[in-house]
Amino acid sequence: MESSLENKIKKMFSEYQNDVIFDNLPLFFTLAYELKENLKNYSFTYDVMKIPETDIHEVMNNVFAYYESIGIKCPFEDLLLSSHLKLRGLPYKNDCQYIENNLSRGMIYYNNGEYYVVLYLLGLMSDAFNIVHELSHYNNVPIGIRNQYSHLFTEAIASAEEFLFADFIEQRGMKEIASLWYQYRLDNFFKTANIALAIFNVLTSWGYIDDIGISPNYEISSDDFKICQKYFLKNNYDFHHICWYLMAYSLSPFLFFELERVDSKGALLKEWYNKINYNDISSIFSSMGLNDLGDEDRVKLKKSLIALIKSRKI
Numbered sequence: 001m002e003s004s005l006e007n008k009i010k011k012m013f014s015e016y017q018n019d020v021i022f023d024n025l026p027l028f029f030t031l032a033y034e035l036k037e038n039l040k041n042y043s044f045t046y047d048v049m050k051i052p053e054t055d056i057h058e059v060m061n062n063v064f065a066y067y068e069s070i071g072i073k074c075p076f077e078d079l080l081l082s083s084h085l086k087l088r089g090l091p092y093k094n095d096c097q098y099i100e101n102n103l104s105r106g107m108i109y110y111n112n113g114e115y116y117v118v119l120y121l122l123g124l125m126s127d128a129f130n131i132v133h134e135l136s137h138y139n140n141v142p143i144g145i146r147n148q149y150s151h152l153f154t155e156a157i158a159s160a161e162e163f164l165f166a167d168f169i170e171q172r173g174m175k176e177i178a179s180l181w182y183q184y185r186l187d188n189f190f191k192t193a194n195i196a197l198a199i200f201n202v203l204t205s206w207g208y209i210d211d212i213g214i215s216p217n218y219e220i221s222s223d224d225f226k227i228c229q230k231y232f233l234k235n236n237y238d239f240h241h242i243c244w245y246l247m248a249y250s251l252s253p254f255l256f257f258e259l260e261r262v263d264s265k266g267a268l269l270k271e272w273y274n275k276i277n278y279n280d281i282s283s284i285f286s287s288m289g290l291n292d293l294g295d296e297d298r299v300k301l302k303k304s305l306i307a308l309i310k311s312r313k314i
Ligand SMILES: [Zn+2]
Pocket: 133, 137, 155, 158
């Protein structure tokens, strides 16, 4: 009897059409593999209990100052005044797992032709990163012509903006929280790559992805199978999500350095905000200083990732 996981995956593959992720699975497999390989020799340590407590005024002071520094109008007040921003204060709990689980909780949703932003706030300085991340999404969604490339690249831009914000507050003297955020995110990168690899191993061994020649035996380990099951069944996640994050985590260190390089960070961000909403992948890549994520591009991505790790050690 087929497991419900097999049924779910079979259904997923029978239903997709013209999908940039499903049509390029070996590329996403390669991104996951390289992300893991590039990160596996480093350890990332951080203590979320050390994130300073603060209030929304202090958080917003930093967020507004960040937007001013990059020359983009912060959409926070307009969203708040139009009731399109829902702020949810979470109760404080002296529990590191609870804090970590809620560090990056937020979302954007679409209702009746309008976009809304929901943010869960812990009353910690980390809320600022969460706000910058969701507002980054908001800054490219009101264009209203979303397509599969918008979804594929919006996480990469938001992730790069988190690094840019970390750099900004580091320069304002908040070195510890900035370092902690780099470590927390790089650790996320590694965990995401591992989950994705487990899924790709299962999909390859079941014949859904062509062998890309990186693991000679596609014997699914019971761990791979369990991870895959947890991802699809327990959490009921859409397969696209993990691929959006793989793209985000592969690209964002590189995009961060591209932003660091230019004087007008806002202009470059606005170009990306705009480009990802048009159905033209080569113009998206070229605005980002990339080509097609082939071998040459992936060497650049690796160099940026390693440079980020080495320059941002605690
Ligand atoms: Zn996001």
